[in-house]
Amino acid sequence: MKAIQNMLTIKEEYPEIIDAYEKAGGNKEAFTSKEVASLVVHESRVLSANQVEGIRLKSEQKKQGVAIELTVEEGRKIKYPVYLCFGILPKEGLQEIDLKINIQDYAEVSIIAHCIFPNAVNIIHKMDADIKIGNNAKFYYSEIHYHGDFGGIKVIPRAKIEVGEKGEFQNTFSLIEGRVGKLHINYEVTCAAKSVVEIVAKVYGKEDDVIKMFDRVNLNGEGARSLIKTRVVPTDRSWSEVTGETYANAAYTRGHMDCMEVVIGKQAIAKSIPILVATNDKAKVTHEAAIGSIDKKQMQTLMSRGLDEDEAVDVIVKGILR
Numbered sequence: 001m002k003a004i005q006n007m008l009t010i011k012e013e014y015p016e017i018i019d020a021y022e023k024a025g026g027n028k029e030a031f032t033s034k035e036v037a038s039l040v041v042h043e044s045r046v047l048s049a050n051q052v053e054g055i056r057l058k059s060e061q062k063k064q065g066v067a068i069e070l071t072v073e074e075g076r077k078i079k080y081p082v083y084l085c086f087g088i089l090p091k092e093g094l095q096e097i098d099l100k101i102n103i104q105d106y107a108e109v110s111i112i113a114h115c116i117f118p119n120a121v122n123i124i125h126k127m128d129a130d131i132k133i134g135n136n137a138k139f140y141y142s143e144i145h146y147h148g149d150f151g152g153i154k155v156i157p158r159a160k161i162e163v164g165e166k167g168e169f170q171n172t173f174s175l176i177e178g179r180v181g182k183l184h185i186n187y188e189v190t191c192a193a194k195s196v197v198e199i200v201a202k203v204y205g206k207e208d209d210v211i212k213m214f215d216r217v218n219l220n221g222e223g224a225r226s227l228i229k230t231r232v233v234p235t236d237r238s239w240s241e242v243t244g245e246t247y248a249n250a251a252y253t254r255g256h257m258d259c260m261e262v263v264i265g266k267q268a269i270a271k272s273i274p275i276l277v278a279t280n281d282k283a284k285v286t287h288e289a290a291i292g293s294i295d296k297k298q299m300q301t302l303m304s305r306g307l308d309e310d311e312a313v314d315v316i317v318k319g320i321l322r
Helices: 002-023 296-304 309-321
Strands: 038-042 045-050 055-061 065-072 082-087 092-103 108-116 122-133 138-146 153-163 168-177 182-191 196-205 210-219 225-234 239-248 254-262 269-278 284-292
Touching: 002 038, 002 045, 002 082, 002 108, 038 055, 045 055, 065 108, 082 092, 092 108, 092 138, 122 138, 122 168, 153 168, 168 182, 168 309, 182 196, 182 225, 196 210, 196 239, 196 309, 210 225, 210 254, 225 239, 225 269, 225 309, 239 254, 239 284, 254 269, 254 309, 269 284, 296 309
Parallel strands: 038 082, 065 092, 082 108, 092 122, 108 138, 122 153, 138 168, 153 182, 168 196, 182 210, 196 225, 210 239, 225 254, 239 269, 254 284
Antiparallel strands: 038 045, 055 065
């Protein structure tokens, strides 16, 4: 009887979360194609999963979330992106995602993950990721969040990433639509020889949102390179604190941090903390940061075309974040 009830629950929840996924900008057709690897998780239930040749995908339901293991087999270049959807539709809930990703040597894959919480009033979403990228492997991960307009959510993504020799890792985190709530990102990447890492974050804070971001890159292998790039816009009474650390520990390593924060409103606060350390005389790490206000000429131009002040600000901010 319990198994039948679970099946009925899944049947009811699946179209609802896919509808929310589409409204948040996702491609729902990806979840109907047998050629595309995918996974849909609502609260602690796996609603659908599809595995394709070259990928091993395992999931285990836990009390408050799901444990996921995704392996891309050695030498496999996955043709289509892997689509992941995590979300909670009710106003309250806790979701814990334990994510282990292993991109084996010479493999290549892209993942597009949507995290959807359209009605969040009292929700906690935690993600702990352990990512290993093999030698000469390539991994591209895009994470897109939608939180609705209530701001009652805490998002806590943490990740430990290891990149093998000549490996590539690109990560983009985007939270532009809806309220942020409270966000605390913590990523640490360790890079082997001649690997390349790029970490990008784009976040739009409103009302009393809280944005804390911490990225650390350890360039431990000779010739490794990295870029940390953040675009954060706190408005109203929101505040942001962005900390980027790059440690160049081997010869010919190159690390760069590019941070831009635009403050809108007299009570908004932006803070940028760069830490650059070179322990080898043949290494180089650089940083550029800008904290400023919105362009008044752009505001005037948009308002002269019929937009009110809030609409004009929204257009400019989204242009910066794109």
